[in-house]
Every structure is written in C-alpha cells, then in structure tokens.
Amino acid sequence: MVVNYPNGKHYAKPEIKRPPQKKTRNLTTFSNRGMSLEDDINDSNISYLRQERAVIHKKPTPIQIVNVDYPKRSAAVIKEAYFRQASTTDYNGVYRGLYLDFEAKETKNKLSFPLKNFHQHQITHMHQCLKQKGICFVILRFSSTNRLFLLEAKQLLTYWEKQADGRKSIPVSELEKVGYEMYYGFSPRIPYLDVVDQLIDQSLSNI
C-alpha cells in the first residue's frame, strides 16, 4: 500500500546514508575498533566499577612540574613540566579484598612477545608486590593477530631472569601453555577478572 501525504503529495522514504562498513579482519566481534589496549583496559575498569565488582584505576603519568601560570579568572596553566620515570606498574586496585597490580603491553610481533617492552622499575615493583602477596600479572596483546594473554608476574619474572641466557622474548607457543588466553567481550571488553578468579582459586587450594 502506498501512503501519500494528506495533500496528495507522494511520500518518498528518505534515504539514510550509512557510513561504509569496515571489513573485519578476524572472527572476534568486538575487536578492531581502533581502540588501544590501554583504552580497552580503562573501559573494562569502568565496567567493573559500575558492576561493583572491583575498583581498579590506571595511575596518572608522573610529571615534574617546574612552572605554573595562574591567570585571573581561569584555570592554572602548567607552562613547563617534564615526564618523570614511574616507580610502579600502571594499574592497581582492589578485588575481593585483595590487592591487584598489573601492567599492559602490546607488540606488533606475531610469534613472540619481546621482553624489552618491560622496564626494570616495573619488574622491581612486581617483585616487591609479590613479596607482599599481591596478585600481580601482565596483560599482553599481539596487535597484528589481536590475541590477548594474561601472564602471572612470577612467570614473567622467570623469563626476565632467563634473558641472560639469550632468550629476549616469550614465544606465543609458551604463552599458550603458561599464560591464559582472553577473548574480547562487550562489557567488560577484556574480562581479565575471570582469570584472576582462577588465580585466586588456585592459590586458595595451595594453602
């Protein structure tokens, strides 16, 4: 049935212009949104906060402020400042009363994760947190294949120390064994607390 306007004029359905659809390069539904790993983790942390499941925040970048201008009737402007070396990992917070601490890194490599992505201060901090029985890990992303792994800090530290033997990276084949592969979801995008639940269960069963 054709419906016309009361004035008899023909009604033409307006053409809606859609943005051209991007070809997705792999099977996961929520990937390739042009989001960085950091964005995805921050978004996941917001999801977990809203769900009242955990309180995890990214730490701000440490800055050495040298000169600040205080203009009248407007916000203070930092005119000279420098980036400082961080002394911790990027993320920490509380989950089930326990202390969570992690770092997130990505690589364009396909077959192994280069250890040069980590810095000594992060490694030292992980050592310190493990001594206090914190739950420490890293989230590793292979950007070209979009694979995600959670690796416990104690495993990372083993690889870090083995660098002296010449091995400067962790092969994907090993991450498949000693790490936990994660898959993108909707909310949270990176469901890393599901792995943390497994880690907690394991440590409880070891007591």
Added chain:
Amino acid sequence: MVVNYPNGKHYAKPEIKRPPQKKTRNLTTFSNRGMSLEDDINDSNISYLRQERAVIHKKPTPIQIVNVDYPKRSAAVIKEAYFRQASTTDYNGVYRGLYLDFEAKETKNKLSFPLKNFHQHQITHMHQCLKQKGICFVILRFSSTNRLFLLEAKQLLTYWEKQADGRKSIPVSELEKVGYEMYYGFSPRIPYLDVVDQLIDQSLSNI
C-alpha cells in the same frame, strides 16, 4: 692552660654562630622538622618498602597534557597542561596481601577537623573500596598541636553523611574515642601500619 700559636699570638676560639633554636611546643622528638604531612607519609612509605613490610605509593597528580615540545638532544618539555580532578584517594598499595587505600589531610584548627578538607570524589572512592573489602582510612594531622590520628573510612563516611544535620567538622574529643592517635617515630616517621594491624585483627575476629 692557654695555648698560643707558635708565633706567640693569642689563640681566640672562634665564635660559632648557631641558628636560634626553635622552642619545641611538645614532647615528641621527631616532630616540628618543617616536614609536611605528605613528606612524612612518603618517607614512611619508603621505610616500609625498604623493610619489605608493605608497598604503598602516592599516586601522581593527574594532568591533562595539551602541548609537548620535543627538542633535539634533550628531554621532552610539556609546554601546556592543566590539572585534572583526581578520581581516587592519594595513597594505595598492598600490605599482608590486602588492599590499603587512604588519604592524608591536615588542618590548622586545634579543636576539630573540618570536613571541607575532603572532596566528594574521595568520599565516593572510599565507598567503592569499602564495598570491595579494601582497608580504607584517613590520616588526620592537627598542625598547630602536631597531633596525628588515623580514622577508618567507615567512621569518616558517617560524619560526612551527618553534615546534613549541621555538623561540619569532627571534634578532637571524638577522634580520641573513635580514631587511633599516632605518635611520630624515626623510621617510619608515621607508624600507621601498626594501627592497620589492629584493624586487620579486629576484622578477623569479627568473622
């Protein structure tokens, strides 16, 4: 016996000018060093880290960076940046596997601690952390009398909510009852983990 120089000239003991000694206003030995509460807490955190007792860090001030200059052969200079509102408290970390979270504030008042020292985002964050069973508290300093108290977040939140009834501050007399008075020490300067030990023991005995 008077000792003269070999040339027979009289030796006069040089007069050493000492800086005028400040009158100390109270009995604690390590107070009145001109250190701010923040300095004292940072110093305490370094002590605890060295003693391998806890890993607690102050979070950097969040900054919105607008313009960065990358000069040749020298460090990047931030040329324009703005202070951002924090979304958490200032300090967090791990102790005995548990998550610790706190804020430190000082007042020049002598008889009560004004609640206006706290901001809504800090209160909200403490609520969130308590839901995840974090150990949350505030360290309060009265700078004119140099008294220090640790107050559990659940107590602070009660006072915060009672503000609607007109009470805008916490009297020292109440802090003496519901808080924990702390005394300056050498290393750590503020031995707040001793109070945290008591809090943990209490919560364990309540299970």
